[in-house]
Amino acid sequence: MVEYKNQHGNTIVPQRYDEDPKLGIWVSKQRCLYKTDKLNPNRVDLLKSIDFEWNGAGKGIDNEKWMNMFQKLVEYKEQHKNTLVPQRYDEDPKLGRWVIRQRNYYRVDKLLPNRYALLKSIDFTGDTRGKVDYEKWTSMFQRLVEYKKEHKNTKVPQQYDEDPKLGMWVHTQRSNYQKDKLLPKRLVLLNSIDFT
Known part of the structure; x- marks a missing residue:
């Protein structure tokens, strides 16, 4: 025992x-x-x-x-x-x-x-809403980083045929920024890659 x-x-x-x-x-x-x-x-x-x-x-x-x-x-x-x-x-x-x-x-x-x-x-995650959202956001951010490496900018079109989710995600980040709803940590990360 x-x-x-x-x-x-x-x-x-x-x-x-x-x-x-x-x-x-x-x-x-x-x-x-x-x-x-x-x-x-x-x-x-x-x-x-x-x-x-x-x-x-x-x-x-x-x-x-x-x-x-x-x-x-x-x-x-x-x-x-x-x-x-x-x-x-x-x-x-x-x-x-x-x-x-x-x-x-x-x-x-x-x-x-x-x-x-x-x-x-067993470290059960009781409330995953924030964690899952963070993981999704981070995953999309990594896709944006890859986009920037390839295209030398962060101007992903809203209707981006190669990755429609990325286009919508970038549009949402800009919209959140304009409404002052972008979390400070996320703003820092986006600024670190010269997000437009």
């Missing part, structure tokens, strides 16, 4: 824990014994000494489903190095929808504390 906590930053071991099934069953048993007042006091003290989570991550079948989805998210992170699962994730549509629900619970502060702790333990 101590090794699990050192590795995961919490004591919320799923009841069906594939890496160590005996540990999952043992943890569940300790919680049951504690709830029925049958857990030896020195064992209670030992478990409290590592901030043992007495309630797990929720109850019953719902908790089991949640933990299964959480494990899928952990696997996704190991593969992709982030928790930004697309809402329409073709490889596992349920995971995409589940992640969106967790983000919604996060935004309205309705995520159970132990589930919040589990998600935080």
Whole structure:
């Protein structure tokens, strides 16, 4: 249990824990014994000494489903190095929808504390609106940098057949600048390449 906590930053071991099934069953048993007042006091003290989570991550079948989805998210992170699962994730549509629900619970502060702790333990991005927007903006900025290398200017036509998205994006940046809605960091970046 101590090794699990050192590795995961919490004591919320799923009841069906594939890496160590005996540990999952043992943890569940300790919680049951504690709830029925049958857990030896020195064992209670030992478990409290590592901030043992007495309630797990929720109850019953719902908790089991949640933990299964959480494990899928952990696997996704190991593969992709982030928790930004697309809402329409073709490889596992349920995971995409589940992640969106967790983000919604996060935004309205309705995520159970132990589930919040589990998600935080894997650096879950709760509110991606700013991050996704920043990544899209940065990607378009890189396309503009490439355009400038090729054309020696940043005067991308609004209707640019080779890259219509870039044409619209450049138009939006100019419009945001004129309306004084361009974020200062973005303005600095655009000025750094002599944006017109």
